[in-house]
Amino acid sequence: MSDTQPLLSVEDLHVSFATEEGVVKAVDGVSFDLRAGEVLAVVGESGSGKSVTAMTLMGLTRSPNARFEGTARFKGTELIGASEDDLRQLRGAEIAMIFQDPMTSLNPVQRIGAQIVEQIQTHGGLPDAQARERAVELLEKVGIPRARERVDSYPFEFSGGMRQRVMIALALSCDPSVLIADEPTTALDVTIQAQILERIRRLREETNAAVILVTHDLGVVADIADRIAVMYAGRIVEQGTLDEIFYDPQHPYTWGLLGSITRVDRPRPERLPAIAGLPPSLADRPEGCHFRPRCPHEFAKCSEVPPLEVRATDMPRHADRCWLSAEQKRALREVRPGEIGLHGKEGVSV
């Protein structure tokens, strides 16, 4: 997997918006590669810039108030400066997106089948009958029972889980090579979430598509991702393989994130671990490392921005943005023996 050319290569991406409160830097120097057949999870809390990153790749954040810098090359095509016409060729056909809210992402006054047919014909030019046949096939593939009857239903006749399946069918209609899923299961119940994740996993195996999964749920990540990029306040603070991030995390924010999740398969803790303080406002972020005000391990060097680079020599593809040495990190991150977490910072309320 590591030797193949990346399908998508994002380098030093900056996205900022002019707002009444001043310029908001939503994405601040994000770089990553994505290879075929790989699931990259972009993890972070609200306002970390994970959705803006994903939407910018599709050209969905363009507006007179938005400014972009950096590059995102997809199979040799530059996405950031691409014309709307060029992007329209790619969107849906090569790069498809599944949105968070299945309730509002479908056209409520158009039949399900017609929405899929429209997308197929925009990119493929199949005759009506064939396009419709393909729509039925796609609905079957994503697990809609009695797809042939259901193809003429309206979105309101479907439950949330079924609508999300329709969104996936739409996204797959032109065999995209990259699928961007922005919190695809957040709005769904757990039993339905398990079904949808199973579906995404199977599709990845069948089509070898690459998936960018934007989520805040580390359980979902552990279930499906190959690599993880952790975002905080517009920057990637750490990226590595699934096992590296879960078992050898290098950034204190990642420790805090891992420490604050509860597990149903373990005895319950006396008190729920939380990260002290609040994420900074995007319009007014601290100098240097953005996590500094909440980090108990802050020292003088943290007022300079730490670059995202390989710091642990035994993990050549694992990069993070923290000035501590790998030895220091490994010594500091345990809150209890064998348990990764982050101590509260003195003077910062939990």
Add this chain to the structure above:
Amino acid sequence: MSEERPVFGGPLLQVEHLKLHFPIRDGILIDRQVGSVHAVDDVTFELEEGETLGLVGESGCGKTTLSRALMRLLEPTEGCIRFRGRDVTHARRKELKPLRKEMQMVFQDPFASLNPRKRISQIIGLPLRLHGASRDGIEDRVRDLLRLVGLHPEHLHRYPHEFSGGQRQRIGVARALALEPRLIVLDEPVSALDVSVQAQIINLLDDLQDDFRLTYLFVAHDLSVVRHVSDRIAVMYLGKLMEISPAEELYTKPIHPYTGALLAAIPIPDPRENRRRERVVVSGEPPNPSNPPSGCVFHPRCPRATEICSEVEPPLTRYPSGHLAACHHPMNVSTDEIRAAERSDTSPHGCGDDLPQPTAVLE
């Protein structure tokens, strides 16, 4: 808030065979009822003072309807709600006013449940004003409440939009605390928040409960959130109670297959553990509550279902540990436990009398 209040001997809240059905109407000229949605369908439970009951179920299971009926925001169709021994099922507005002081609610969406045009002082002060507090007293009290929930008292003249989601939820909690209630119904209080902030709010609720001897009904859609706060947990499906259990036992020893499915569906944030774990993905989706399945409402999706499940509604069965489950084919119980089990008198009226048979679990 510290003055001693008389303690009532019995349970704080008793809910008996509560039903809430929403009528489905049809007809253009003549309005007629063509059916009903069985949102809450014969639910019985009790809440002891100082206890937290977690109420868990997927969307559409009736958990929010149930919590609103308890607050008397919705009119129950049948059954009985007793608060400190007093029947309040059909209490009128005037009778409800003193009651509202004792039971408060925190809502799910911290963005929609605070009036965007009012200052924090007005939002938290309103319940105090309605119950006759003096103007000067109100401001001091609001400051105290803000401090109590971990916000700066000097922010009392700000508007909701100046706060983050987690901070807004703290404001919602402060408003609920204003009248020193005994019971707080928390309807998905952390679902809209980020994980690290969720933990902060849950820890806050925990502390407040210890300090003021509060009783909580904590409603949530998944089992991972309620675990930390609950003493007991009730699992609801399609308007019915499937299982009520001491909190920890539900995770180590789920008896109802639906609870088992809910637990198995939660992805474990540990990749190695996840790879090892055998995943049971329940197929299908919850059926339409206007036309619930016969017998056990979970039988169309249940991996253990047999003929009897589609014919006879199982009674709530009480197992020796005090754990209740409504299932003909319970999981994780020994034959001895089944022999010792008895039918709970909290079982719905329409259910069968036959308890699970020891042979049924021996496969």
